[in-house]
Amino acid sequence: MKAIDTIQFNEKGLVPVITQDYSTNQILMMAWMNEEAFALTLKTNKAVYFSRSRKKLWFKGEKSGNYQDIVEIFTDCDQDVVLLKVNQKGGIACHTGRANCFFNKLENDQWKCVSKVIKDPKEIYG
Template sequence: MSALDKIQFNDKGLVPVVTQDFSSNEILMMAWMNKEALTLSVKTKKAVYFSRSREKLWFKGEESGNTQQIIEIFTDCDKDVILLKVNQKGGIACHTGRANCFFNKLENDKWISISEVIKDPKEIYG
């Protein structure tokens, strides 16, 4: 049995993945992987996710060029969540053109954007 066989995928064959910047420890994003995405990520040392909306593999940076080079991979105690520590290429991890996906902060019962757009998504994705 390989180490990846110990991962506890959910009933849809997916596992949640938290992605963190290796140098700064900033949480960049959360996504999902199926077994194929996890296997490819381990093999290539580049983040590959599974897009639930498109129902296909999503090679991070395939359109934007903002790839994630994997430095370390962890799992939690139950082996049902993956943590990737990566070098984020291009400084943009979020499809909104921001450095990370966690830019909405709850203040006084309102969501406030605390991060500027680095690059307009239209310039990234067309």
């Protein structure tokens, strides 16, 4: 049995994916994969996700150049969550131009942005 056959995709054919920087252990982002995205990730050794809003494959870095090279892949005990450990190219994982997507911190019942923009998204995506 192949690894992909053991992944527990949900009723929409998706599995949540947590992406972590291999060197720093910082959580970079959370996204989704379908079977095709998972298979392409294995084949290319680069992160490929499924965009629920665009309903298509999302090759991380295809527009920004901020690719995620796969170092290790894990699943949780139920095999219904995937963890990617990656080398993040360009230092930017978030479409907002930040290092990661988790930059809003709860302080005194208010969300505070605690991360600076590395590169303006307009420069990245046009």
